[in-house]
Amino acid sequence: MAESSSLLGELEVEVEIKAPAAEFYHMQCDLHDGEWGKVGSIISWNYMHDGKAKVAKERIEVVEPEKKLIKFKVLEGDLMEEFKSFLITIQVTPKQGGNGSIVKWHFEYKNLMRTSLTLKLCSRSLPI
Numbered sequence: 001m002a003e004s005s006s007l008l009g010e011l012e013v014e015v016e017i018k019a020p021a022a023e024f025y026h027m028q029c030d031l032h033d034g035e036w037g038k039v040g041s042i043i044s045w046n047y048m049h050d051g052k053a054k055v056a057k058e059r060i061e062v063v064e065p066e067k068k069l070i071k072f073k074v075l076e077g078d079l080m081e082e083f084k085s086f087l088i089t090i091q092v093t094p095k096q097g098g099n100g101s102i103v104k105w106h107f108e109y110k111n112l113m114r115t116s117l118t119l120k121l122c123s124r125s126l127p128i
Contacts, residue, residue: 007110007111008108008109008110008111009107009108009109009110009111010106010107010108010109011105011106011107011109012104012106012107013104013105014102014103014104014105015102015103015105016059016095016100016101016102016103017092017100017101017102017103018099018100019100019101020094020099020100020101021092021093022035022068022100023093024092024101024103025065025068025070025092025097029043029044029045030043030044030045030046032044032057034060037060037063037070038060038063039041039061039062039063040058040059040060040077040093041059041060042057042059042060043057043058043060043072044056044057044058044077045058045063049078052081054076054077054078055077056073056074056076056077056078056079057074057075057077058074058075058088059072059073060072061073061087063068063088067091068069068091068092068093069089069090069091070089070090071087071088071089071090072087072088072089072090073085073086073087074086074087074088080085082111082112082113083109083110083111083112084110084111085108085110086108086109086110086111087107087108087109088105088106088107089104089105089106089107089108090103090104090105090106091103091104091106092104098108101120
């Protein structure tokens with residue numbers, strides 16, 4: 001059975017920060033296995049979403065220091081309750097003509113739930 005394209009998604013966001021690009025690129029998280037900043041290493045993040053503490057355990061997939069780019073594959077954690085796969089690419093560049101940096105976040109994901117199932121559940125609750 002072919003997989004619905006609505007299961008797949010991408011999102012790209014740019015955020016301006018006050019920190020220099022090099023400082024943000026060398027951000028800290030918990031190292032579980034491997035070497036800091038090396039492909040194949042396992043790390044985890046603690047973060048807040050909607051006021052709730054969350055965690056993500058990730059493997060470093062790509063590291064390009066000259067571009068200040070790093071790519072992670074989420075292995076475990078709160079995100080995996082809703083997604084079959086979740087990839088995060090982060091690239092930081094110095095802000096043109098000023099202090100700070102621009103952080104570009106690119107997310108690629110595959111939802112767990114099929115759209116057809118979602119539509120069936122929604123149609124049951126709608127009056128016809």
